[in-house]
Amino acid sequence: MEDGEAVVISEVTAGYGRRTVLRGLSARLPRAGVTAVVGPNGSGKSTLLGVLAGTVRPSHGTVRLGVTGRPGYVVQRDAVSDALPITVRETVAMGRWASRGPWRRLTAHDRSIVEECMAALDVAALAGRRLSTLSGGQRQRVLLAQGLAQEPELLLLDEPATGLDVRAEQHIADVLDRAKVRGVTIVHVTHDLAAARRADHCLLLDGGLLVAEGPPGSVLAPSVLERAFAGLHHVLR
Ligand SMILES: Nc1ncnc2c1ncn2[C@@H]1O[C@H](COP(=O)(O)OP(=O)(O)OP(=O)(O)O)[C@@H](O)[C@H]1O
Ligand SMILES: [Mg+2]
Secondary structure (H helix, E strand, O other): OOOOEEEEEEEEEEEEOOEEEEEEEEEEEEOOOEEEEEOOOOOOHHHHHHHHHOOOOOOEEEEEEOOOOOOEEEOOHHHOOOOOOOEHHHHHHHHHHOOOOOOOOOOHHHHHHHHHHHHHOOOHHHOOOEHHHOOHHHHHHHHHHHHHHOOOOEEEEEOOOOOOOHHHHHHHHHHHHHHHHOOOEEEEEOOOHHHHHOOOEEEEEEOOEEEEEEOHHHHOOHHHHHHHOOOOHHHOO
8 A cells, every 4th residue: 555545445346145246346545535436326336335344345355444443434325224213413423432332421522523513514403303303314414424423534425415405515515625634535425426526536337347447537537437327428528
């Protein structure tokens, strides 16, 4: 691993049971920067995040993480049960347990981080509400606040802005910019090509293969995107 790199993925093959999803994927992700991961539905983006988070085990290949502590992982929205009987504040506070184990007593420092993160995502007013009583977009912002509260060196975000209104979306973009300034390495799975263009680095997946890797300007060029989203030439400009 070289200076300036936070993650090195080498020849990773991974999937679920006998279903292979990622096939021999290699990539190097910059430290203190945003890597956008784009590609069609089912191309393996969430699986790649699962591999980085350690929840999906590669059957072949290696992932080297040049960061300490567990990655923060904000899962795709439909993967979260809405039946959890916990409040917004408790949900965000769970981010503080990540490195120290569950149900520990929070220190004053922990509590102030929880309040800060709720304020940053504009959910402080919802602090006492049950997660199950929130709208989809509100819940998504709470999950992002939880990821930030963990203060991870590596933050994995699976479509964090999906279903959010334009103001919340802008809010998230600002929060990510600030995290990046603090030196956080962010992997951002998104279908928003405009957001992907603002990233520092970009991976394009299709059918579990890495179709292109590099600066967003080249990876997201219509001629390259066309290879993954065949037939959509006219809308990719
Ligand atoms: N838990 C699972 N068990 C079995 N197969 C799965 C599981 N999760 C995903 N898959 C399969 O793996 C493939 C890649 O799925 P993945 O969720 O990584 O795609 P994605 O790029 O994140 O798609 P989307 O844009 O729809 O979120 C798909 O064919 C999917 O059906
Ligand atoms: Mg996904």
